[in-house]
Amino acid sequence: MIRVAVIGAAGRMGQTACQAVEAVDDMTLVARLDADDAIDADHLCGADVAVEFTIPAHTEANVHALLDAGVAPVVGTTGWDDAALERVREHACASGVNALIAPNFAISAVLVMEFARQAARYFTSAEVIEMHHPNKLDAPSGTAAQTAQLIAQARRDAGAAPMPDATQMDPDGCRGGMVAGVPVHAVRLAGLNAHEEVLFGNTGEQLVLRSDCFDRSSFMPGVLAAVRAVRNRPGLTHGLAPVLGLEH
Ligand SMILES: NC(=O)C1=CN([C@@H]2O[C@H](COP(=O)(O)OP(=O)(O)OC[C@H]3O[C@@H](n4cnc5c(N)ncnc54)[C@H](OP(=O)(O)O)[C@@H]3O)[C@@H](O)[C@H]2O)C=CC1
Numbered sequence: 084m085i086r087v088a089v090i091g092a093a094g095r096m097g098q099t100a101c102q103a104v105e106a107v108d109d110m111t112l113v114a115r116l117d118a119d120d121a122i123d124a125d126h127l128c129g130a131d132v133a134v135e136f137t138i139p140a141h142t143e144a145n146v147h148a149l150l151d152a153g154v155a156p157v158v159g160t161t162g163w164d165d166a167a168l169e170r171v172r173e174h175a176c177a178s179g180v181n182a183l184i185a186p187n188f189a190i191s192a193v194l195v196m197e198f199a200r201q202a203a204r205y206f207t208s209a210e211v212i213e214m215h216h217p218n219k220l221d222a223p224s225g226t227a228a229q230t231a232q233l234i235a236q237a238r239r240d241a242g243a244a245p246m247p248d249a250t251q252m253d254p255d256g257c258r259g260g261m262v263a264g265v266p267v268h269a270v271r272l273a274g275l276n277a278h279e280e281v282l283f284g285n286t287g288e289q290l291v292l293r294s295d296c297f298d299r300s301s302f303m304p305g306v307l308a309a310v311r312a313v314r315n316r317p318g319l320t321h322g323l324a325p326v327l328g329l330e331h
């Protein structure tokens with residue numbers, strides 16, 4: 084039986100994660116912590132693994148507190164940069180407590196990222212459009228940032244030429260932002276949940292990859308898989324792909 088704590092338990096993802104943990108036979112929910120709760124042994128109630136869905140400004144401190152408490156974090160909160168990931172990697176290795184951080188736990192989104200990585204070298208142009216509910220704190224989404232980085236790395240590895248773009252005048256930033264040299268567009272629209280489209284173009288053809296997460300339950304099989312896997316994966320695992328056997 085895996086003893087699980089949920090951090091950010093009162094939030095949208097935290098509530099869904101609590102329900103998912105309570106619905107399976109191999110896990111027991113031992114603690115629900117939120118913004119005013121200390122992350123320490125007393126409050127973690129003997130948890131083996133902590134699922135963390137909070138806010139970008141606090142997630143790194145929460146993860147270090149969990150590692151100090153000997154509890155393996157499974158983190159879905161976004162806003163991570165390379166330096167913060169590296170600090171967690173070092174702490175996890177030094178403490179011997181494993182961690183997993185993934186910008187997206189939905190199978191469709193993980194596969195879009197993987198297919199985008201594979202497709203990137205074959206196309207002249209690539210752009211990422213992420214579309215979310217208007218309560219989202221960060222832009223671009225963690226998933227879009229990761230997708231752009233994977234595309235950029237694949238293009239670099241293939242020695243791709245810069246993407247064509249004749250724009251000379253864009254005073255209002257309508258061409259979107261740039262992540263690792265890949266244009267990223269963030270839409271916030273009432274009625275949406277979490278969606279991403281990756282557009283690839285060549286002369287005379289287009290490839291569109293799209294993930295639609297209509298409901299937060301879409302993230303739960305990935306969260307549960309990560310909870311089951313994290314203690315067997317030394318150090319820091321970044322992304323769900325390796326847990327799903329999508330190693331590259
Ligand atoms: N990886 C994935 O698959 C997914 C990732 N996400 C990401 O998960 C994160 C959370 O999203 P969502 O659930 O929608 O956000 P919510 O705002 O609904 O929930 C966040 C919760 O965390 C609480 N909180 C804030 N600070 C702390 C803290 N220091 N310690 C503990 N709890 C704290 C908040 O409390 P209060 O309101 O009082 O501040 C709130 O209850 C976001 O970064 C989002 O992008 C979302 C969906 C899927």
Ligand SMILES: O=C(O)C1=N[C@H](C(=O)O)C[C@H](O)C1
Pocket residue numbers: 161186187215219220223224225226227276277278
């Ligand atoms: O805030 C959300 O809702 C989501 N956040 C994650 C992200 O930023 O990529 C994952 C998913 O898109 C939902």
